[in-house]
Amino acid sequence: MKAKFSQGSKPKPTSTTQPKDHTPSSASPAKSSTSTGGAPGRHSVSVAPSNSLGPDQKPAIPQLSPETLQQYYADPLPTFRDVPTPAEKQLLFVRKLHLCAFTFDFTNPTAHVREKEMKRQALLELVDYVNSGTGKFTEQVSEDIVFMLSNNLFRALPPTQMHGQESYDMDEEEPNLDPAWPHLQIVYEFLLRYVVSSDTDAKVAKKYIDQNFVVHILELFDSEDPRERDYLKTILHRIYGKFMVHRPFIRKAINYVFYRFVFETEHHNGIAELLEILGSIINGFALPLKEEHKSFLTRALLPLHKPKCLPAYHQQLAYCVTQFVEKDPRLAEPVIRGLLKFWPLTNSHKEVLFLGELEEVLELTQSEEFVAVLEPLFRQIARCLTSSHFQVAERSLFLWNNEYIVQLVAAHRTAVLPLVLGALEENAATHWNPAVHSLTLNVRKMFQEMDAQLYEQCRQRYEEQQRQRSEQEAKRQQQWQAIECAARGANGRLR
Numbered sequence: 001m002k003a004k005f006s007q008g009s010k011p012k013p014t015s016t017t018q019p020k021d022h023t024p025s026s027a028s029p030a031k032s033s034t035s036t037g038g039a040p041g042r043h044s045v046s047v048a049p050s051n052s053l054g055p056d057q058k059p060a061i062p063q064l065s066p067e068t069l070q071q072y073y074a075d076p077l078p079t080f081r082d083v084p085t086p087a088e089k090q091l092l093f094v095r096k097l098h099l100c101a102f103t104f105d106f107t108n109p110t111a112h113v114r115e116k117e118m119k120r121q122a123l124l125e126l127v128d129y130v131n132s133g134t135g136k137f138t139e140q141v142s143e144d145i146v147f148m149l150s151n152n153l154f155r156a157l158p159p160t161q162m163h164g165q166e167s168y169d170m171d172e173e174e175p176n177l178d179p180a181w182p183h184l185q186i187v188y189e190f191l192l193r194y195v196v197s198s199d200t201d202a203k204v205a206k207k208y209i210d211q212n213f214v215v216h217i218l219e220l221f222d223s224e225d226p227r228e229r230d231y232l233k234t235i236l237h238r239i240y241g242k243f244m245v246h247r248p249f250i251r252k253a254i255n256y257v258f259y260r261f262v263f264e265t266e267h268h269n270g271i272a273e274l275l276e277i278l279g280s281i282i283n284g285f286a287l288p289l290k291e292e293h294k295s296f297l298t299r300a301l302l303p304l305h306k307p308k309c310l311p312a313y314h315q316q317l318a319y320c321v322t323q324f325v326e327k328d329p330r331l332a333e334p335v336i337r338g339l340l341k342f343w344p345l346t347n348s349h350k351e352v353l354f355l356g357e358l359e360e361v362l363e364l365t366q367s368e369e370f371v372a373v374l375e376p377l378f379r380q381i382a383r384c385l386t387s388s389h390f391q392v393a394e395r396s397l398f399l400w401n402n403e404y405i406v407q408l409v410a411a412h413r414t415a416v417l418p419l420v421l422g423a424l425e426e427n428a429a430t431h432w433n434p435a436v437h438s439l440t441l442n443v444r445k446m447f448q449e450m451d452a453q454l455y456e457q458c459r460q461r462y463e464e465q466q467r468q469r470s471e472q473e474a475k476r477q478q479q480w481q482a483i484e485c486a487a488r489g490a491n492g493r494l495r
Contacts, residue, residue, distance in 0.1 A: 106179035137199035176224035188231040221270030275316035302338035385423035390433040
């Protein structure tokens, strides 16, 4: 089906999870063998396909300058319907690629109005042409295709609008839309068709879709235009799937984007989209996991919990992390220790997100790994239980609504209960929020029913500790009073 877009419409990019490559034609486009005269016994000769271009036929790649722009846009090119033979269509294809390599300033709506519309129509014709059948993306035109794509897409992005990292809400803030999108949208659609086409042989195209091309694609993920990032996400995922030779490089390049974001800038618009791609990649990792992949988890993914803008991409990050633990439950220990390392101290919104992710990880944690992290984990949960922010306290109490986590706690109650009893007793006595108070009583009752004798022992020990703490506090106050009295007496004698 031919793709048709208007200036205001948006073609839906191909899904990243269900590739729909063009169906290969039963006849090979590379060459056809035909008889010289049709009679038996004659020698057959190889004849070049009718839509191929010889090196002398193809126009040279133009120099992009104002003078050549005027030459190329002086007269409109014919449409593909006006050209009779496949070879002439392919020649016109190259000429239109060169025409569309010129770019325009869209910040000035009155400049080059005619040329902009000519280019838009040419881009639409290019997409229609490559959708009309196979044999369009040949090796002879690959250089011209990448020339057009590079000149349109690889550009300096507009200055980034600065937002307060904690207060920025993507749903409320208006995104900064690129004014050149009427052209960029069709160029991205053309690139997508080029990558997914069965005509595009990865062994040949890797000379043009090379590592430098991939790096430039990754740089564009920092665009503020969500429409552009949506296309980039689909295209990069398809490049990863088709060009197997680039897979290690793409993973390493994404690592470097994350490192710079976490340790230098703490600002990047495309982290969520990159994590969405990685979620699909991680899902396809073979078992046992390579050390490279485990290192990626600990060095790149877990530090992403540190930036203040975590809420913008936490859903995708949590999915990637839990994918690792699901594939190898032994990774639960380093993941939980990583969460505790980056646990927020003053950001209650992030704490709620951490508790939600922690619950997902604990659901995949085996008993051995649970024991290894039990003490630091429940010390942190105890601090959350007594948080004055009711959402943090409430979310931490919801952990006991999870049946599997309750089973883990019950199996190791002798170690867990002493760590959380104090927080439960303090909440039951003094917490201001009625919902938190009610949930605390429910959890306390659960422990009592789990092991009444253990609960009573821990409660008596807690009360003894509280009594000793009160005595120490009273003694400290008496010492301070004695010091104050001595200071007053000394002042009196000096006077």
